[in-house]
Amino acid sequence: MPRNRFDLEKSEAHLLAPYAQSSSVSRGRVHQEDQHPFRPDFQRDRDRIVHSRSFRRLEYKTQVFLNGTGDHYRTRMTHTIEVSCIARTLARALGLNEDLAEAIALAHDLGHPPFGHLGEETLNKLMAQHGGFRHNVQSVRVVEELELKYPEFNGLNLTWEVIEGLHKPYPANRLIEGFIQPSLEAQAVDLSDQIAYICHDLDDGLESGLINEQELGELDLWRTTWKEALAPYPHLEPERGRYYVLRTLLGRLVDDVINHSSREIEEHAPQSSDDVRRFPALITFSPETARLSRELLKFLYSRFYQHPALTAVRRRSVDCLEQLFELLVGRPHLLSPQFEVRIKKDGAYRATCDYLACLTDRQVYIQHRKFIGGLPSLETLRLEQPALL
Numbered sequence: 001m002p003r004n005r006f007d008l009e010k011s012e013a014h015l016l017a018p019y020a021q022s023s024s025v026s027r028g029r030v031h032q033e034d035q036h037p038f039r040p041d042f043q044r045d046r047d048r049i050v051h052s053r054s055f056r057r058l059e060y061k062t063q064v065f066l067n068g069t070g071d072h073y074r075t076r077m078t079h080t081i082e083v084s085c086i087a088r089t090l091a092r093a094l095g096l097n098e099d100l101a102e103a104i105a106l107a108h109d110l111g112h113p114p115f116g117h118l119g120e121e122t123l124n125k126l127m128a129q130h131g132g133f134r135h136n137v138q139s140v141r142v143v144e145e146l147e148l149k150y151p152e153f154n155g156l157n158l159t160w161e162v163i164e165g166l167h168k169p170y171p172a173n174r175l176i177e178g179f180i181q182p183s184l185e186a187q188a189v190d191l192s193d194q195i196a197y198i199c200h201d202l203d204d205g206l207e208s209g210l211i212n213e214q215e216l217g218e219l220d221l222w223r224t225t226w227k228e229a230l231a232p233y234p235h236l237e238p239e240r241g242r243y244y245v246l247r248t249l250l251g252r253l254v255d256d257v258i259n260h261s262s263r264e265i266e267e268h269a270p271q272s273s274d275d276v277r278r279f280p281a282l283i284t285f286s287p288e289t290a291r292l293s294r295e296l297l298k299f300l301y302s303r304f305y306q307h308p309a310l311t312a313v314r315r316r317s318v319d320c321l322e323q324l325f326e327l328l329v330g331r332p333h334l335l336s337p338q339f340e341v342r343i344k345k346d347g348a349y350r351a352t353c354d355y356l357a358c359l360t361d362r363q364v365y366i367q368h369r370k371f372i373g374g375l376p377s378l379e380t381l382r383l384e385q386p387a388l389l
């Protein structure tokens, strides 16, 4: 006998903690749909996200290194998969709903524009008089409006709980009066995002040679993790040693969140998933690890993200984005009939912003070559930074 949705929902009652968000008590979807015979709601949402076009595009969007400038570096897609792995670990250890945590993790960066945070700043500047641009807000817009899959409505029609988890910062977008935090599953994704980028940006930064282990030795978190990891292996070859330190760091951060959050949950004793939403954040680093992580992030911002080798290439790429924006906002007929429909609904500025935010890094170059011409090709960008290959 196959296990149907009712069986799976019943098993949640045994597996999940009382403060977890059960599928069976979801606040539902904006557009009424029949329930699936086999898949609970959050599992269904996770599948809808993975099958969406915006999810596939994550493969060709910048995390830190411009997409295409090195095949070992993270892309927005590999970042997203790493976040979802960590979120599932946190969720399982804390008795939370893994399907919900995974769905939120897989969707959390769907609204990221091409060229990472510099792309985001550029669109925000261009949209200053028209509502601005933030990738978190755009992730909600992608799943509520921009994905076109269903005959009767726009968007993916995800459950309330998945969309709640995409609203950041939460208090500014709170969905119900009195709620000051989202579900613990959403909080787990937020921490997973931080843990993933701390560890993988260190990894990519070291791999590229733009930062080195000597500099990292200034940081307590790196130094103490390095000692703990390599004390039993004093003769490890450098590359294997580096990976082992990074792996130990990831484990250390995840363990810290699980142990500290578990104590916080015990202390506040929430009795339901809605209780959780009225408490301050319960899924957090311990105060000491939070301090060490902040120190490490400060280092990454000043020495890695702002490294001249990265910003010079990114600057040229966002110039393309700006030029395309200025062209398309005044001459929308250059694009598809679908674009005309969007302009009628949201105006030329928002429609152009949506269009450009959806593009992958390389689609921006292709569009720029097509409409404007004379742009650096990806091959040129590769040649100009041989150290990063």
Ligand code: MG
Residues within 6 Å of the ligand: 079, 083, 108, 109, 193
């Ligand atoms: Mg992220």
